[in-house]
Amino acid sequence: MPDKHILIVGAGLCGSLLAVQLAKHGFRITMVEKRPDLRKTDISAGRSINLAFSDRGLKGIKRVGLEEKVMSLCIPMKGRMLHDKEGYTKLSSYSGREGEHINSISRSGLNAVLLDEADSFENVDLIFDAACGSVDLKKAQAWFERPSGEKFEITADYVIGTDGAGSVVRKSMMENRDIRFSFSQNFLTHGYKELSILPKDGQHQIYKNALHIWPRGENMLIALPNLDGSFTVTLFLAYEGGKYNFNNLTDPDIVEEYFKTDYPDAYELMPHLKDEFFENPTAPLGTIRCMPWTFQNALIMGDAAHAIVPFYGQGMNASFEDVAVFDQLLLENEFDIDKTFTAFSSQRKQDADGIADLALDNFHEMKSHTAQELFLKKRELELAFEKEFPEEYASKYSLVTFNEDVGYHEAKERGRAQDKVILFLLNEGLLPEDLSLRQKLDLINEHTETYLKQEVIKV
Ligand SMILES: Cc1cc2nc3c(=O)[nH]c(=O)nc-3n(C[C@H](O)[C@H](O)[C@H](O)COP(=O)(O)OP(=O)(O)OC[C@H]3O[C@@H](n4cnc5c(N)ncnc54)[C@H](O)[C@@H]3O)c2cc1C
Structure with a gap:
């Protein structure tokens, strides 16, 4: 049974799920949140009242056994309903496969379920209304201040910063001269x-x-x-x-x-x-990238490590997937936290960069391409492939949203290649009506593989 004490800074979506996951293993957890307890106070949970919740997020939720409670808060969203200026609407499904949809969920409702669950463990101590000001990464010691001005400190064995895009734990890493800490905010x-x-x-x-x-x-x-x-x-x-x-x-x-x-x-x-x-x-709206995510006895996770723009509806999903990946690595490393911190920081970074790039792609796609004829034709074709050949084709959107076993990086590489190939073939009239759906798919797959090989050669 792990006997380490872990301090989690920030009881938002990522921190609360992480607390539950680690508490289940028997770690002693102290989680400190800057804001009041959202279950007791009528405060907005922060930005965005509701969120798109999909399979990668669900993967993290299932791991802690909260699927039923969380799904009861969800409204399924089967596709994008496009509204033109004349008021006409058109529903474009997210997938041609049966049963694949995303969900709308209340941020505060979801956070409350996770906090209730964390609270149910004797080995979890939740503290609200206390903002972390700085962290000693080596001692795993953090200083907090309440709105009243009262100050206190907590020392643990490890500290994990899930304190969002403006992370103080990340700031403590940036200010530490012993790390070559790379950071960008766009x-x-x-x-x-x-x-x-x-x-x-x-x-x-x-x-x-x-x-x-x-x-x-x-x-x-x-x-x-x-x-x-x-x-x-x-x-x-x-x-x-x-x-x-x-x-x-x-x-x-x-x-x-x-x-x-x-x-x-x-x-x-x-x-x-x-x-x-x-x-x-x-x-x-911005994108934050940084590296490394761990130093000495501290780690950052969720938006603290990789804040992204919201256009793929994946920020929270990626943060929940972080927790699932972290937990998998913890098991593989037999609860050795030092090894897990290092493995997580190096293995997860590529996927975090992948979803950051994809989210920027989708910004352009949503605001303009969704209404363009060529894009609509591409979507029609992809939906037909997914319906007819569900095991053989997944669009970029499906790879990102419904294929939680494919990493974001791989989803980006394959998805972008498919998009380029289909748009090119459609634009050049190389997918004529007299080709069968099978022939069209074979042609697209063949060109996609060639494209992916060329990309590898370029690298
Ligand atoms: C407009 C918008 C729409 C979005 N839509 C979606 C969507 O549809 N789907 C999706 O998956 N994602 C979406 N996201 C992204 C999602 O909100 C984030 O990725 C997610 O909230 C990250 O969770 P987190 O716990 O890492 O960070 P946060 O949710 O930011 O939680 C951080 C927590 O730490 C606390 N904290 C901060 N500083 C301190 C401190 N110094 N001391 C103690 N506590 C502190 C905060 O109060 C907060 O509770 C959206 C984001 C925006 C801005």
Whole structure:
């Protein structure tokens, strides 16, 4: 039975799942969270009220036996419901295979399930309302401060930072002169703002089982359903440039004009838009990459190690997959934490970079390509392949979202190659109607393999 004491900094989604996973093995866990206990206080769980939850996240949840509880909070989303400017809609399935869909889940509901589970272990101590200020990585010692100004310190055998994109544990690594710590943070030109479509007579006002998208070239609006009949709507908009941007949407009349022009059907469902727009914050979006993720007796995980833009709906899923990968390595290394920290940091990095790149790809795909004819033809073909030959073909989206046994890096390489090949063949008229579906798939597979081999040679 492991007898080590592990301090987890940050009780968000990643930290809470990690606490449960490690507590199950018998480790002594202290988890400290900056914010109040979200189960007892009416606070927003932070950015994004609901999230797209899919198979990689589920893999981590299943490992701790919480599948049933978590799935009861989910609304299945079978595809993207595309809204054009005239108000016409078209549902584009996420997969041609039976039963493959993603889910909408409440961030705070999910976090609460994980915290309840962590709380149920005698070997877990949860402390809220205490912000970590710095960490001694070697001593696994961290200093905390409460809003009242009260200060305290905790010393453990190991410290794991799951304290999100602004991680203090990562900052302590950056400031340590004994590590060659590489770090980059790249902001998008776009930010986001959350809005809502409220229920009507307790019911969803638009189709419940889809992720709604209003793609408008440079910008877009999306909406995910909530269990109470509402939708959380997110506007992704450039800070500057174009006719409308966050910097010039400064008064209610311009906001109204923008929504009436670009999102008229959504506008009709958002009578409180002008209030919400000015009450809710605008937040930036960025990608954080760093290396190494471990030094001495400390490790970072989740957004603290690899924050990504949200366009593949994979940040939380990747963080839950982190916990599953970490646990697998822990078992392989017979609970030797030093070896596990090192193995995790070196083995997981490539996949974290993979999903960071894919999320940026999807930003462009969602806001513009989803509405383009060539892209729609490609999707149609891929769905037909997945339906007819479910064992033989998986689109890039399926590889990332539904193939949790394929690493993100591999999903990126194969997915990008397939996309390039299909778009090229369609554009050149090399997939004529008189070819059977089988012949089309063989042609695409053949070109994809050639493309992948060429890429390897280039490297
Ligand atoms: C707009 C938006 C939409 C998103 N949509 C999706 C989606 O659909 N699907 C998906 O999979 N992912 C999505 N994500 C990504 C997802 O939110 C993150 O990847 C996920 O929350 C990472 O979990 P985490 O626990 O690592 O970090 P966080 O959720 O950020 O949790 C970190 C925790 O640490 C605490 N903390 C911070 N600093 C300290 C400190 N100094 N001391 C103590 N505690 C501290 C914080 O209060 C917080 O509770 C989205 C992100 C955004 C911004």
